Amino acid sequence: MNELSRSARGEGAAEADAGPTFAPLYRQIRALLMRGLQSGEWKPGEPIPSEVELAARYRVSQGTVRKAIDELAAANLVVRRQGRGTFVASHREVRAQFRFLRLRPDEGEAGMSGPPEGEGADEPAPGMVMISRVLECRRLRAPSEIARALALRAGEAVVLIRRVLEAEGRPTVLDEIWLPGSRFRGLSAERLDAWHGPLYAMFETEFGTRMIRATERLKAVTADRARARALQVAEGVPLLLVERVSRTYGDQPVELRRGYCVTERHHYFNELS
Amino acid sequence: MNELSRSARGEGAAEADAGPTFAPLYRQIRALLMRGLQSGEWKPGEPIPSEVELAARYRVSQGTVRKAIDELAAANLVVRRQGRGTFVASHREVRAQFRFLRLRPDEGEAGMSGPPEGEGADEPAPGMVMISRVLECRRLRAPSEIARALALRAGEAVVLIRRVLEAEGRPTVLDEIWLPGSRFRGLSAERLDAWHGPLYAMFETEFGTRMIRATERLKAVTADRARARALQVAEGVPLLLVERVSRTYGDQPVELRRGYCVTERHHYFNELS
């Protein structure tokens, strides 16, 4: 079956349909594995086949499979666990909880209501529990600006969620979340209220849509009347606007989110290297 | 010479001073290479020895050296160039110019005065040329807050640079930059004015201090009177405050920077994965 092109080594046969794309073997393996992830052959939280089995299946050495998996692990698509296996990454895991949550409480007493207990190193644990209050969840036709960001045709169905995140009982983030209607049929305020845990975990388990990458643009804005009221702050207060486009496999955009953050007691954390 | 502990394989002798630290061979190699970088044995822009030479020097296989260098390359400490060699990363290279500059012009006509010409892929080229206007550069004793961030004793000498960055002729960023005085002797407004190019390139070549990592905290604030005047905006305008601590080898903090950004025509860009 699986014919891989031995990057100009002429070993593997059948150069049929692939076209003139020459990638190293391990990248071809990586692509095959990614297809398996995208198609749901292996689901979040489940193990993928072992390195030796994959090596046998694709008729390559274990080292080559290993390098392919290394890259998937670096991209957080997969998690290796020594002695156990390699598992499809999931937003339900604690490790992934804070990968897309960059807002953290300023140091000091605040925000320490629920620090991850046993954790040792890894990243500085934000240890923040935010309560979500859904203001509304309704379906409408995409404004052109939203459609463009989500790669939809203008007027296609989208879901709009508006919610407030509270930290320590104080409204802290006002979110406007736009999702393509086709992927999120049946999403409603009730189901959002019923779900306990990260939103992305819900999207993953309930709608089979897993966010793997996002780009964000940040600006400083002032609170208009409506947003000021929702956040229980004075009109004109400076807010941190975080505009995010999240993408799933194939780099397809599946979420546009605008978060208006009160940065009185919190900050957006980033690391450059 | 170089005795490496063969991670519990008992091959390498002399377990003398190292203590009970067991790291894989390639990590020990990595540490040795890092020491070479830190000590200036190989300088920014220069090549480090070839993989085969390093393998011979440390008495390990080329694959082990390779894995060590892979990690250094992933951390942007070193740049691989096929057919040429492996080079110490430098802030003078174009590739590194925008690694620490996350402010980008909003799309549209603006900011296209000097796009990197030949570039093809890599990262979305911000293509922004900002002019630096130094307001002042003076030496003083560190306020306790600054001293803490720079791991100095309160009252030690520090350098304070205040400057404005202009994009398209408009003041856009007001920077307050704090540096440890001991590392930056002889730094003055005149030398800053004389230097053309990125600040970090100057720090690297003129003061032998190379920034390799930084953490940033972002908040939204309002322009007070002084900052509003410096940025030529109205008092009360929302500004994006970017507070950065940059570190050099050994994770030693060597810069505290507060940037107040006008985000009318620009945004802070970030990528999550």
Add this chain to the structure above:
DNA sequence: TAGTGGTCTAGACCACCGT
């Protein structure tokens, strides 16, 4: 052509995990 990094292999052994 010689030297560099990049790919691929095959096999050995280690560290860790569950049973």
Add this chain to the structure above:
DNA sequence: CGGTGGTCTAGACCACTAA
């Protein structure tokens, strides 16, 4: 114990760069 990922080796060959 058997199976998994993690480390290390030795050697072959490829792709690229410069002299």
